[in-house]
Every structure is written in C-alpha cells, then in structure tokens.
Amino acid sequence: MKKFTCVEDIGDLRVAVAEAMEIKRNRYAFTELGKNRTLLMIFFNSSLRTRLSTQKAAMNLGMNVMVLDVNQGAWKLETERGVVMDGDKAEHLLEAIPVMASYCDVIGVRSFARLMDKTEDYEERIIEQFILYSGRPVFSMEAATRHPLQSFADLITLEEYKKKERPKVVLTWAPHPKALPQAVPNSFAEWMNAADYEFVITHPKGYELAPEFVGNAKVEYDQRKAFEGADFIYAKNWSAYADPDYGKVLSTDLDWTIDTEKMALTNNAYFMHCLPVRRNMIVTDEVIESPQSLVIREAENREISAQVVLKRILENLK
Numbered sequence: 519m520k521k522f523t524c525v526e527d528i529g530d531l532r533v534a535v536a537e538a539m540e541i542k543r544n545r546y547a548f549t550e551l552g553k554n555r556t557l558l559m560i561f562f563n564s565s566l567r568t569r570l571s572t573q574k575a576a577m578n579l580g581m582n583v584m585v586l587d588v589n590q591g592a593w594k595l596e597t598e599r600g601v602v603m604d605g606d607k608a609e610h611l612l613e614a615i616p617v618m619a620s621y622c623d624v625i626g627v628r629s630f631a632r633l634m635d636k637t638e639d640y641e642e643r644i645i646e647q648f649i650l651y652s653g654r655p656v657f658s659m660e661a662a663t664r665h666p667l668q669s670f671a672d673l674i675t676l677e678e679y680k681k682k683e684r685p686k687v688v689l690t691w692a693p694h695p696k697a698l699p700q701a702v703p704n705s706f707a708e709w710m711n712a713a714d715y716e717f718v719i720t721h722p723k724g725y726e727l728a729p730e731f732v733g734n735a736k737v738e739y740d741q742r743k744a745f746e747g748a749d750f751i752y753a754k755n756w757s758a759y760a761d762p763d764y765g766k767v768l769s770t771d772l773d774w775t776i777d778t779e780k781m782a783l784t785n786n787a788y789f790m791h792c793l794p795v796r797r798n799m800i801v802t803d804e805v806i807e808s809p810q811s812l813v814i815r816e817a818e819n820r821e822i823s824a825q826v827v828l829k830r831i832l833e834n835l836k
C-alpha cells in the first residue's frame with residue numbers, strides 16, 4: 519500500500535477485515551516489520567484517539583514514532599503557492615514537506631476541512647501536497663473530506679457485532695453547537711456503500727451530503743421513520759455541504775438528539791459514534807451509557823485499523 523486516503527486504497531473489505539481480526543488476536547506478531555522504520559504523524563488539528571491509537575499501532579509493529587503538532591511549536595505554515603509571505607507564516611509547506619519527509623519512512627497527516635471554500639476542501643489540497651511532494655507513503659488521519667481509519671474501525675466493529683449478514687445501518691445527523699466537517703459521515707457512507715449493508719442516511723433538509731458519497735444510500739428526512747428496524751444507529755453532526763450554505767450550522771434542533779425513546783423504535787440497535795461526542799446534544803447520557811453503546815469498542819478498533827494500514831505500508835516498503 520502506497521497511500522491510504524479512501525476506501526479504494528484498502529482493496530477487498532472482507533480481506534481487510536479478516537486481516538484486522540488476525541491482528542486483533544495477536545497484535546505483537548509483526549514486531550520486526552517496523553524495525554528501524556520511522557513514522558511521522560503530523561497534526562494540523564486536535565486529536566485524542568487518532569494520535570494515541572496510531573502511535574500504539576506503530577509501536578506494535580516495532581516502529582519509531584515522531585509526532586508534530588503544527589500549531590504548537592512549529593513555524594506557522596503557508597499552504598498556498600504564490601503568496602507574498604509578509605504575514606505571520608514563517609515557512610512554506612513546499613519546503614516543510616520534503617524536510618519532514620527526510621526524517622521518516624511513513625507519514626500520517628491530520629488536516630481538517632477549513633469550511634471556508636468547498637473547492638479548496640474537496641480538492642484535499644493539504645494531504646494531496648504531502649502525497650505529491652514527500653516521496654513517502656502517506657495516510658490520512660482525517661483529511662478534509664474523509665476519515666478512513668475511523669470508517670475502517672467502524673466496519674470492524676459492525677462486523678463484530680452484526681447479527682445478520684446484511685444489517686440495517688442508519689447514519690443520523692445530530693445537533694452540535696459548532697460547524698464540523700463532513701469527513702466522518704462522507705467516509706462512513708463510502709465504506710457502508712462498499713460493504714453493501716442496508717444503508718440509510720437521515721438528516722434535516724439542507725444537510726444533504728455530496729452525491730458521490732451518498733451513492734446508493736436511501737435518504738430519509740424523517741429520523742423516527744429511518745430508525746424503524748435499524749440494527750445500528752451511527753450518529754454524527756456535520757455542517758451543510760450544499761451551496762450557498764457550505765460549512766454553516768443550519769440547525770441545532772435538540773429534537774434530533776438520540777434518546778431512549780428513539781432507540782426504542784429500532785431493532786434493539788447498537789449505538790455508534792466516532793467520538794469525541796457532546797453528551798445531551800448528540801446523544802443522551804442514558805443511550806451512550808447503555809449496554810447497546812459501542813463507542814468504546816469503536817475507539818479500541820482504531821488501534822487495529824491503523825495497524826492493518828501501517829502493516830500493509832511497511833510490507834510495501836520492503
């Protein structure tokens with residue numbers, strides 16, 4: 519594997535999940551694979567799970583790990599070519615990328631959508647520059663439009679807990695006070711469509727995701743109707759995608775919060791969320807603390823999804 523930014527990069531999902539299960543049974547079976555190899559993780563945004571789980575996965579494979587928080591201690595980076603750098607940005611990404619690449623073998627990048635300009639975000643300008651100019655394998659730790667390590671961990675979790683071959687999985691929008699990217703729902707939709715589950719998306723009008731991510735999913739605007747017979751409820755907030763409201767918060771309607779009354783409409787569904795989650799905005803205390811909540815299981819599987827990706831990248835380096 520040379521890069522990991524979207525579902526296509528992982529190939530056959532059954533093979534990938536089987537490999538994940540094998541790693542989960544013995545995560546220390548490949549400690550020689552990463553010997554004398556260095557992972558550099560670059561964060562343009564905050565993280566708890568991605569930072570720790572990816573570092574742990576790399577250590578399980580015997581790698582050395584360096585972490586750079588671009589906004590804490592590094593020079594402020596200019597990302598646009600052609601600008602006169604007379605502001606507060608002391609270094610250009612076009613120098614920083616090859617410099618950083620010279621110290622490592624593999625690069626992970628977290629760079630969220632800025633939600634200012636749809637074209638800029640959907641062209642994935644930051645991670646694409648790392649792919650173009652680093653000369654190293656690059657993987658996404660959540661980029662502007664996708665969060666594939668999360669979706670892969672979610673797929674592993676679904677496969678572990680599903681009770682039928684083709685469960686009904688519902689991605690539901692839920693309220694949040696701040697504008698969030700579409701990366702997690704886009705990516706989840708992309709992976710669910712590839713996994714060929716019965717997949718439904720529910721959200722208020724105006725929150726339609728990009729058609730290339732919705733794919734063959736059924737869109738149901740009535741949240742309660744969408745929940746009927748669901749085996750899994752996957753909650754997430756996102757900001758508007760459609761013009762002219764790109765990146766805006768159109769609603770904070772708490773009627774969309776996931777509560778026990780709505781969960782009672784489902785087929786005793788499991789509750790999922792990628793975390794971090796705002797309690798009693800996205801989901802009530804009762805639901806997230808219920809035995810049906812898989813949020814910690816998903817986070818645990820982040821170590822596994824990262825290890826599959828790093829293992830495949832390392833195997834390709836040899």
Ligand code: AN0
Binds near residue numbers: 701702793794
């Ligand atoms: C981020 C998002 O919604 O993309 C990261 C989720 C993994 N969430 C927040 O910024 C709260």
Ligand code: CP
Binds near residue numbers: 564565568569660793
């Ligand atoms: N789910 C997830 O990616 O969490 P972090 O933002 O804490 O890494």
